[in-house]
Amino acid sequence: MSITVTISMTRNRILGTTALALALMGAGKVAAQVRPAVNHVALYVYDLQKSTAFYQNVLGLKPIPEPFHDGRHAWFRMGPHSQLHLIQGAARVEDHAKDTHLAFRVKDLGKFMARLDQSATRYSSWTGEAKQTTARPDGVKQVYLQDPDNFWIEVNDDRF
Numbered sequence: 025m026s027i028t029v030t031i032s033m034t035r036n037r038i039l040g041t042t043a044l045a046l047a048l049m050g051a052g053k054v055a056a057q058v059r060p061a062v063n064h065v066a067l068y069v070y071d072l073q074k075s076t077a078f079y080q081n082v083l084g085l086k087p088i089p090e091p092f093h094d095g096r097h098a099w100f101r102m103g104p105h106s107q108l109h110l111i112q113g114a115a116r117v118e119d120h121a122k123d124t125h126l127a128f129r130v131k132d133l134g135k136f137m138a139r140l141d142q143s144a145t146r147y148s149s150w151t152g153e154a155k156q157t158t159a160r161p162d163g164v165k166q167v168y169l170q171d172p173d174n175f176w177i178e179v180n181d182d183r184f
Contacts, residue, residue: 064099064107065126067175072098072112074172079108082145083128083177102128117173122150125168125176133157133165133181145169147179 069075076098079085085100085108096112108126130136137155140147147169150158157165166180 062103062106064109065102066109066111067171067173068114069110069112069173070114070117071172072096072110075110078171079110082140082143083179084139114173120170120174120176122168122176125178127166127178127180129180129182129184131181133167133179136179137167140167140169 067075072095076087079098079100080087085102088099088101088107090097090099090109098110100108100110102108137147137157141155146154147167148154149156150166150168157167159165160180164180164182166178169177169179171177
């Protein structure tokens with residue numbers, strides 16, 4: 025009888041361990057299902073036409089259809105699964121802290137900076153040096169610029 029009990033206990037431990045392992049593997053899938061990912065960023069802007077022109081012509085974002093069709097919204101593709109929504113209605117253009125910013129990456133920061141120069145768009149390093157880059161501690165180079173509503177934008181050459 026003790027042999028049977030030992031075998032049963034061993035079998036139950038194996039089944040229990042297997043069930044636990046399967047549950048943990050499933051937990052990873054569940055965690056991925058509830059982990060948030062960026063869908064869109066919405067900016068409340070003063071002049072929708074100016075902001076739309078900036079994000080389309082200066083940053084080169086692609087406009088996408090917006091469902092409102094009310095003249096108060098403009099939507100752009102920011103990445104494979106993320107969008108930028110501009111919404112007309114801000115009472116005025118206000119200052120914003122540089123620490124609060126959108127960040128985009130480009131394959132060639134030098135070419136992007138040339139695009140900014142061509143469009144006469146001001147940009148600088150983190151410390152405000154005109155037409156200069158900042159190197160982050162991880163080696164990524166970045167520049168900062170502002171949109172028509174003074175929202176700060178970082179553009180960098182991160183490779184991830």
